[in-house]
Amino acid sequence: xxxxxxxxxxxxxxxxxxxxxxxxxxxxxxxxxxxxxxxxxxxxxxxxxxxxxxxxxxxxxxxxxxxxxxxxxxxxxxxxxxxxxxxxxxxxxxxxxxxxxxxxxxxxxxxxxxxxxxxxxxxxxxxxxxxxxxxxxxxxxxxxxxxxxxxxxxxxxxxxxxxxxxxxxxxxxxxxxxxxxxxxxxxxxxxxxxxxxxxxxxxxxxxxxxxxxxxxxxxxxxxxxxxxxxxxxxxxxxxxxxxxxxxxxxxxxxxxxxxxxxxxxxxxxxxxxxxxxxxxxxxxxxxxxxxxxxxxxxxxxxxxxxxxxxxxxxxxxxxxxxxxxxxxxxxxxxxxxxxxxxxxxxxxxxxxxxxxxxxxxxxxxxxxxxxxxxxxxxxxxxxxx
Amino acid sequence: xxxxxxxxxxxxxxxxxxxxxxxxxxxxxxxxxxxxxxxxxxxxxxxxxxxxxxxxxxxxxxxxxxxxxxxxxxxxxxxxxxxxxxxxxxxxxxxxxxxxxxxxxxxxxxxxxxxxxxxxxxxxxxxxxxxx
Ligand SMILES: [Zn+2]
Numbered sequence: 001x002x003x004x005x006x007x008x009x010x011x012x013x014x015x016x017x018x019x020x021x022x023x024x025x026x027x028x029x030x031x032x033x034x035x036x037x038x039x040x041x042x043x044x045x046x047x048x049x050x051x052x053x054x055x056x057x058x059x060x061x062x063x064x065x066x067x068x069x070x071x072x073x074x075x076x077x078x079x080x081x082x083x084x085x086x087x088x089x090x091x092x093x094x095x096x097x098x099x100x101x102x103x104x105x106x107x108x109x110x111x112x113x114x115x116x117x118x119x120x121x122x123x124x125x126x127x128x129x130x131x132x133x134x135x136x137x138x139x140x141x142x143x144x145x146x147x148x149x150x151x152x153x154x155x156x157x158x159x160x161x162x163x164x165x166x167x168x169x170x171x172x173x174x175x176x177x178x179x180x181x182x183x184x185x186x187x188x189x190x191x192x193x194x195x196x197x198x199x200x201x202x203x204x205x206x207x208x209x210x211x212x213x214x215x216x217x218x219x220x221x222x223x224x225x226x227x228x229x230x231x232x233x234x235x236x237x238x239x240x241x242x243x244x245x246x247x248x249x250x251x252x253x254x255x256x257x258x259x260x261x262x263x264x265x266x267x268x269x270x271x272x273x274x275x276x277x278x279x280x281x282x283x284x285x286x287x288x289x290x291x292x293x294x295x296x297x298x299x300x301x302x303x304x305x306x307x308x309x310x311x312x313x314x315x316x317x318x319x320x321x322x323x324x325x326x327x328x329x330x331x332x333x334x335x336x337x338x339x340x341x342x343x344x345x346x347x348x349x350x351x352x353x354x355x356x357x358x359x360x361x362x363x364x365x366x367x368x369x370x371x372x373x374x375x376x377x378x379x380x381x382x383x384x385x
Numbered sequence: 386x387x388x389x390x391x392x393x394x395x396x397x398x399x400x401x402x403x404x405x406x407x408x409x410x411x412x413x414x415x416x417x418x419x420x421x422x423x424x425x426x427x428x429x430x431x432x433x434x435x436x437x438x439x440x441x442x443x444x445x446x447x448x449x450x451x452x453x454x455x456x457x458x459x460x461x462x463x464x465x466x467x468x469x470x471x472x473x474x475x476x477x478x479x480x481x482x483x484x485x486x487x488x489x490x491x492x493x494x495x496x497x498x499x500x501x502x503x504x505x506x507x508x509x510x511x512x513x514x515x516x517x
Contacts, residue, residue: 122451136450136497138449138498139444139446147443154486197447198444199447
C-alpha cells in the first residue's frame with residue numbers, strides 16, 4: 001500500500017443557502033480544493049452524501065457531480081453511511097490512492113438540507129436509525145441521544161451543566177471560524193433554558209440543519225511535493241468500525257463501541273496514542289455525543305467525559321483542544337459534508353493557517369465522524385509530513 | 386409512509402411479540418434474524434417475548450416526527466424485558482414528569498401512529514406502568 005497525503009482542501013460558507021442548489025454548493029467546494037492543491041486534473045472522485053433522495057429528490061450523485069466538475073468521464077462514486085458519509089468518502093479516496101488504482105483523487109461531502117421543511121428533514125435524518133423497531137415508535141434522533149444522555153447521567157453522574165459546557169465551548173470556537181453557520185457565543189444559562197426538544201436535550205444541545213459542502217485532494221505521499229506547492233499532510237491512519245444499528249441492541253447504552261474500535265485501529269496504524277495528539281475534530285451532533293466521543297477516543301476516562309468537558313481540557317488553549325472549528329454545533333452539520341470538513345480543518349491546522357483559532361504547535365490531529373447513534377464511526381489521524 | 390406489505394411483514398412481532406431463541410447460545414433475537422448476533426448460530430426456536438420489564442432509559446419527546454405531532458409531549462424508553470431482551474417503545478398511561486429509570490412496566494397493544502399516506506392505521510406495543 002502507498003502512503004497517502006492531502007494537498008488541497010475546500011469549503012464554502014455554511015448555512016441556509018436558499019439561493020444555491022445542491023450541485024452548486026458541491027462544485028464550489030470541489031473547485032476550491034482543486035485550486036488549493038494546484039492540480040489540473042482529477043483521476044477519480046468520491047461523494048459522501050446521506051440522502052440526496054430525501055433532501056432534494058436527487059440520486060446518482062457520482063455521475064451528476066462528475067458532470068458538473070467538467071473534468072471528463074472520471075469515475076464518480078457516491079458513498080453513504082448516514083452522518084459518517086463524508087468521513088467514509090475520504091477513507092475510500094485514501095484507499096483508492098493507497099491501492100495504486102488512482103493518483104489524484106477528490107474526496108467530497110455535501111448535503112442540501114433546507115429545501116424540505118423541518119418534519120421532512122427530521123424524517124430523512126431518522127432513516128439512519130432502525131425504521132421498524134425505533135422510528136416506528138415515534139423516537140427521533142434527538143430522542144435517541146437524549147436516552148444516551150440520561151443513561152450517562154444516571155450511570156456516571158454527568159450533569160446538565162456539563163452537557164451545556166460542550167455547547168458553550170464549541171460556540172466560542174465557532175466565533176473564530178468565518179465559515180461557521182452560527183458563529184455566536186452562547187452561555188450555559190442560554191443552553192439550559194432553550195426550548196426542550198427531547199428531555200434532557202434542548203435545542204442548543206443539538207447541531208443545526210445546514211446546507212454545505214467540503215472537499216479534499218488526496219494523492220500518493222511520494223508525489224505530493226511534485227504535484228503541489230502546498231505542504232503535504234500525511235494520512236497516518238484511516239479506520240472504520242460498526243456497531244448494532246439499534247441503540248437498544250448495544251451492551252452499554254452510553255458507550256460508543258464503534259468509536260472505541262475505530263480509534264484503537266487508528267492509534268495502532270499510526271503508532272501513537274491519545275497523548276500524542278495536538279487536537280481533535282469530533283462528531284458533536286449533540287452535546288452528549290462529544291462527551292461520549294472523548295471517552296471512546298481515550299482523551300477522558302470512561303464516565304468522566306462530562307467533567308473533562310467542563311474543566312477546559314478540550315477548549316482552545318487547553319491540553320487537548322476538541323473541535324477548534326466550532327464543531328457540528330456551531331460550524332453547522334450538513335450531514336454528508338461534515339466528515340470532509342473535519343479533514344479540511346485538520347489540514348489547515350497542520351499548515352498553521354487557522355488564524356485566531358489556530359492550535360499552537362499543531363503537528364498531529366485526529367478526526368472522528370459518526371453515523372446514526374454510533375452504528376458507524378470513521379477515524380483518521382493526520383500529521384505534518 | 387408505510388406500505389401495506391412492509392406493515393404486514395412485521396405483524397408477528399408487533400401484534401404477537403414473536404421472537405427467536407438461538408439453539409446454540411440461548412440469546413433471544415427480536416425481531417428474529419437469520420444469524421445470531423451472539424454466536425453466529427443459524428438455528429432458532431420460536432419464543433414469545435416476556436411482557437414485563439424495567440425502564441433502563443427514557444426521553445420525553447417535545448418535537449415529534451410526522452405522524453406523532455398530536456401526541457407531544459410523550460415518553461419513549463428502552464426497556465429491558467425479564468427475558469433480557471431490550472425493546473424501544475412509548476411509555477404511556479403515566480405522568481411523564483414522574484417516570485424514572487428502574488420503573489417496572491408491561492407491554493400492551495395500542496394504536497401507534499395516525500394514518501400514513503397509504504391509509505394504514507399503525508398498531509403495535511406500548512409500555513404502561515406495571516403494579517408490583
Ligand atoms: Zn447464539
